[in-house]
Amino acid sequence: MTGGLDGRVVAVTGGASGIGAACVDALAADGAKVYVLDVTTTGEPWSLRADVTDPASVARAVDHIVNAEGRVDGLVASAGVRGPDRGAEELDVADFDAVLDVNLRGVFVTCQAFARPMLAAGRGAIVAIGSMSGNHIINTPMRIAGYHAAKGGVRALVRALATEWGPRGVRVNQLSPGYVATPLSDADPEHHDAWRDATVLGRLGTPEEIAAGVRFLLGDGAAFCCGAELLMDGGYVLR
Template structure:
């Protein structure tokens, strides 16, 4: 059992690594012996994190600034990755943003911005990752959301729901195209997880919690087991799947 869930010695990158979920996953994976490139818009947070994690857990960690919406920036990021690491075993495409605006009022620019980071950014990073994985395989995990399955209320986030629905379906399409290369592509759809992204929506929390069968918001800790599963041989035959982890929210 220990062997099939073993991730020690694997190497990969995680985008949005300076955020609530990304930084927690990075720390837990480093603790498990995983070598990591920590990717975010700038290196303010991920720079010190990389030093701390390599010092504490003896793994190789690097910090890269990259805007996932910019194809050139993503290309440079994976070029640097190839110089610093021997291979890309996995990519966690986690960077994402949200903004609350009514669909009737939102500007096209604001709508596109969310889709650009959450969906197009996932595509660019998945494509760049697959190019490095070609010929040897790997595991790509895209961050979707329960918003790919349901419409969040009472906040109005049509742009976010659309982008995450796109991530779920894009994941399936990429999984089918790359299956023969043994590149597995899956997505994760969390419910509400207590990070900065939802901290700004505190007024909504009581209403959300009353709808969550398990009666609480999720924590980044609730996600780590799923990521270890997806990066390890335990999920060797899983591709094109979307895994919901939401305290029961979407079962209602």
């Protein structure tokens, strides 16, 4: 089954690694012309340096894509960081801010910049990568209050943007992964056995499995999805 992305122009933030990189491959395999926006670049023409905490750098990337392709049809906002594992009472406010800056403000900055040409064209699709950590679970024994706050904010943001932009042709939806094997989750190898045990399907997810859900939400098969959250967690939240 394809997501119907033939010829669509799509950007993926955080596309240099993990879930974002798997999205790049899946969307390209589905016929999309994909641009990677990340703080690390490969030097290839479709690999653009953009820091989601810096609105000007994201705007430059949008301009580059629109100038090169004449339009942009889709966005996947996958850039994210975990932040330090530290008790909330000891956490530097600067560290809290840094996580919010990428994981929540960065999603807003990116969605805003890409929505402008999409709204002008009257069509587009956006998928924000949230997390089951947004409003379903707390990642104990880790202490990552900033990460939870940001992901909870993404859920509210997606619903707000979907409501504003849906009537104008731009669908905004969210994919919330459970534990997935990527460099981000590799920061906590000591928790992997517990995560597997607590997941109904008994394993971590793969970036490719998450990318399949993103491909669905971005494509015409999800034409009636607006502000939806697709939870792909192997059943973790059921336990």
